[in-house]
Amino acid sequence: MQLTIKLIRGQDNLAVAADLVELQQKHSDDYNSTWKEQLKLHEQEDKYWDWEFKFQSVIRKQPNREGYAIEYDNETQGLMLIETQMHGSRLTPGKRLVYVDGIASAPWNREVIQRPPKYKGVGTTLLSFARKRSLELGYEGRVGLHSLPGVEKFYDRQSMIDLGEDEDYDDLVYFEYGLWRSSELDVK
Known part of the structure; x- marks a missing residue:
């Protein structure tokens, strides 16, 4: 699977075609060799995420897990792990959704680390793709x-x-997209 997507180059706001x-x-490997030290240096919350484990032990061994990356200029620009069968919607009880189990943009694409970011739109594009997968799976665009x-x-x-803090999930705030039509998505 490979989709051509659009990112915006931060230095001049020109669109570039990424994959x-x-x-x-x-x-x-890119996360471990290139991202991790920068994330630690800038005290980012995802600095200890283990994408090697996510790839080897989660994505490769669990059919309900999928992983995606955005590449441009031979560099990994973003990563996402989704779960496709086990999560239900809080907005529409009884309906399934795609659950984003991890989403990350490369350090150089984060405004809190670099201004302007090298490339904009990484996280937005990954979320749009999660909605597309939700539609493909018959979940009507629901993502949490x-x-x-x-x-x-x-x-x-x-x-x-914003559905508030979830005491069952380290008090992290839970977010959800409701129904969506494919004509409204950026990723075709």
């Missing part, structure tokens, strides 16, 4: 996730519904 692909070993502290405003800007 959204299934997560591979290379992406996990728990936000790391300090990132809630990003999900607010994505028009996700």
Whole structure:
């Protein structure tokens, strides 16, 4: 699977064609060799995420898990892990949704680390793709996730519904998208 998507280059706001692909070993390696130290240096909440484990033990061994990456200029720009069968909607009880189990943008694409970011639109594109997968699975665009502290405003800007802190999930704020039509998605 490979989709051509659009990112915006931060230095001049020009669009560049990048690829959204299934997560591979290379992406996990990029996280460990290139991202991790920068995330630690800048005290990012996802600095201890283990994408090697997510790839080897979760995605490769659990058929209800899928991983995706955005690549541009031979660099991993973003990563996402989703769960596709076990989560239910809080907005529409009794209906399934795609649950985003992890989503990350490369350190150089985060405004809190680099201004302007090298590429904009990584997280937005990954969320749009999660909605597309939700539609493909018959879940009508429903997507849910728990936000790391300090990132809630990003999900607010994505028009996700803030359903408050979840005491069963380390008090992280839970967000959800409701129904959506495929004509409204950025990722075709």
